Amino acid sequence: MAMLDTELTHLALCWRLVRRDGVALGFTSHDRPLLFDGLLHLARPGMTPSAVVLGDGLDSDAMEVAGALSAGALTAADLLAGRWDGARLELLLVDWRDPGAGRHSLATGTLGEVTVGDGADAGFTAELIGPGAALAASAVETCSPECRAELGDARCRVSLRGRERIVALTGTQPDRVRADGVIAADHAQGALLVLDGPQAGLERRLIAADEGWLLLDEPLALAFGTRVLLREGCDKRFATCHDRFGNAANFRGEPHVPGADLLIRYQI
Missing domain, CATH: 2.40.10 (Thrombin, subunit H)
Known part of the structure; x- marks a missing residue:
């Protein structure tokens, strides 16, 4: 990166949080706010990341960001209420003289577990879950008697109109x-x-x-x-899908496959 090649650097860390409903917040470790990409990154010198370790293997990348809570921006009540669950987070290294031109993305992912401290000067610690975490998910569905679709989704196909x-x-x-x-x-x-x-x-x-x-x-x-x-809602049973929704053709489960109890049955 060119901004690291000079003897004197002008670097600052920036965090960008985007909630699932589109609400966005920006913070920076610089001593004054930085505006770029249409978002004002508020000065939060107390926000610090853990060591950023990114690998080229298949292990998922993860890191932590710690900082002070702000009554006007990121509050303990909002974090504990779940407003920021699953929010998209990006950590950037920018040249504070011209952050729109000189920057480098250090890490991206979603906000994971959040721990909030006690007291008036409480802080928080948030886990950043990197894209590699998706590799840990199972790619093949597990056989189950209950439906694996959600009511109204593309696989279920039940219309939510009137529901x-x-x-x-x-x-x-x-x-x-x-x-x-x-x-x-x-x-x-x-x-x-x-x-x-x-x-x-x-x-x-x-x-x-x-x-x-x-x-x-x-x-x-x-x-x-x-x-x-x-x-x-739906209890995901075949009888409910058939009788209440008339949607048996789209049932995403195996209600008639014998369970493990078949192996231990015996006759007296």
Whole structure:
């Protein structure tokens, strides 16, 4: 790199975080903000990466970024609420005199496990999962009696039209919600997206229905009357696919393949 060849360098580290909903934040280790690619990278000298080790083998690349939390940008509440889960992260080395012209990408990936400290001056440590991590995933699906597709996706092909609705919550608890006029059982294994209030944009999976209540996979503090988008769910059983959705032809499972219990059956 030309910017490393001179006796006197003018280098700064920049971090760029892009959430799944498109919200983007930029930070730099420089002592003043840097603007390039249409994004202002705020001065955060306290943000430091671990050693960046990138290999040419098949092992996945990983690193950590540590920094101070900012009430106006990256907050502990947002991190713990999951707003930044799966966010795309890029670490750049730039020439702070002209960051748009002189820069080099050191690492890219997605934001992994985040640890938030305690106290008023709390900081955070975030793991960066590199593209090589995808090589660890299984390329072949495992035989299972349950469907491996998600309701409404390209493999399932069930239309979600009429199966998503916007409602106002008529009951809230940290781990469950309810809404009038909604058949709770149809939304088990579905999803809830918050549309307004301080938790707007957060999504939770609906793991089960219990006497009209919908149980959340993670606690979420919602106020009475909050508008949410509810998406119906599927328990991934063949009988449900056939009887409720009329979609047996697209069922992505093997419900009739004998299980391991067949090997231990015996007759008295």
